[in-house]
Amino acid sequence: MKKSFFLLLGLIVGLIAANAWAEGSATKDECVIKCHEAAAMINSKGLEAAIKAIGDPKGPFVWKDSYVFLMNLDGKMLAHPFHPELTHQEHVLLMTDPTDKALFVHFVNLARTAGHGWVEYMWPRPGKTTPSKKLSYIYRVPKHDLFVGAGVYVGGMIY
Template sequence: MKDLKISHKIFLLSGSILIVFSLVVAWMYLDAKRNYVQARRNEIKHVVESAWGVLDYYAGLAESKQLDSEAAKKQAIEAVRSLRFDVDNYYWINDFQPRMVMHPFSQELVGQDLSEYRDPQGKALFVEMAELCRRQGQGFIEYVWHKPGSTMPVGKVSFVKRLPQWNWIVGAGVYTDDIERNLAKVFYTTLGIFCALLLGVIVVTLIVSRQIAVPLGQAVEAMERLGNGNFDVHLGMTRRDEIGRMANAIDACVGNLRKLFETIRSM
C-alpha cells in the first residue's frame, strides 16, 4: 500500500469513496422502496376503512329501524359500487360463504359461490379472505387477478375488513405492476443521479491526479537526477502549493550549487 504511486493512491481513495457511496445509495433505495410499499399498503387500508364506514352507516340505519334491512343493504351496495380511488381502482363485497355480493366489473361473479374459485396460481383467495376476517377481522392478502385493460392476470395486494352486522367483507387493492412501475421510476431516477455523480467523481479524480501526480513525479525525477550528479535541472513551476514550493526549492538549490561550483572553478 505504502509503495503505490500517488496517482494509484488517489484512484484507490476515490474508488473506496465510490464503493461506500454506492452502498449508501443502494441502502437508501431499498429503504425508499420498503417505505413506498408500506405507504401503499397503508393507503389501501385507509380507503377500505372509508368504504367500510359507508357500509357501517347503512347498517346502523337498518339497526335503528330508519331503513328496512334489505333497502339499507341495497343502498349500501350502490354507494360502494360507485366509489373509486386512484382514478380507476374499485371496491368489492363478499360474504363468509364465501359468495360475491357486489363487484363493479365482474358481474358474472355476483351471487356465485366462490369457495372453489382460485386465481391462476391456485390460491383460493375468497376462502382465505373469509378465514382471515373470521380470525382477526381484517388484514392484507396477496393473489393474482385480472386487471381491466390487461390481457394477462396481474399480481394484486388487497386489504379486506369484516362488517359484523351483515357478515360482509369489503375489500380493495392495488395491482403490483402499478407499484413496480412507480418503483422503477424511483430506481432509474436514482440510477441516473448516481451515474452523473460517478462521472463527476471520475473526472475530478483524473484532474486532481493529473494536477498532483504529474508535477510531483517531475519533482521526484529532478531530485533523482540531482542525486546522480546531474545539475541540468529546472522545473520552473509557477504554482504556489506545496508541490510548487518544493519545485522552487529544487530550482533554488540547483542555482546555488551552480554558483558554488563556478566560484570553486574561478579560484
C-alpha cells in the same frame, strides 16, 4: 458536456414518468381508508345502498387502478365494479388464481379470524385480462357477517 446534458435529461424524464405512474397506482394506505369508508357506509346507509355504490364502476369506491369489492362470510360476492358476473354465483369459493390459490377462501378465512389483513394473489387489472400480482386488504364490517376488500397491483407498469 453534451453527454452530461442528455444523461441529466434522461434522468429527469425517467423520474417524471415514474412519478406519473405512481400517481396512477393505488397505495396500500388508500386501500385501508377506502375499505373503512365502505364499511362505514354499510353501517350508516345500509347494505343495499352500499352494494349500489360499491358495484358502480364510476362510483366513489373506484379510484386510480383500484376498487372496493364486497362479500359475505359464506363466500358470496355481493358487489364488484368490474366483474359484476361474480355476484350472480352462489359463492366464489371454488375459484382460483393462475397459481391455483383459492383467493376467496383466503379472504373469508382472514375476515372470520383476524378481521382484517392482507392477501397476495394474481388478478387482472381493471380493463385487462392478463393476471398481475395483487395484494388486497380485507376488512370485516363491524356488526355484520360481511367484509370489503381493495388491493394494489405489485410491480410492473400498467400495460
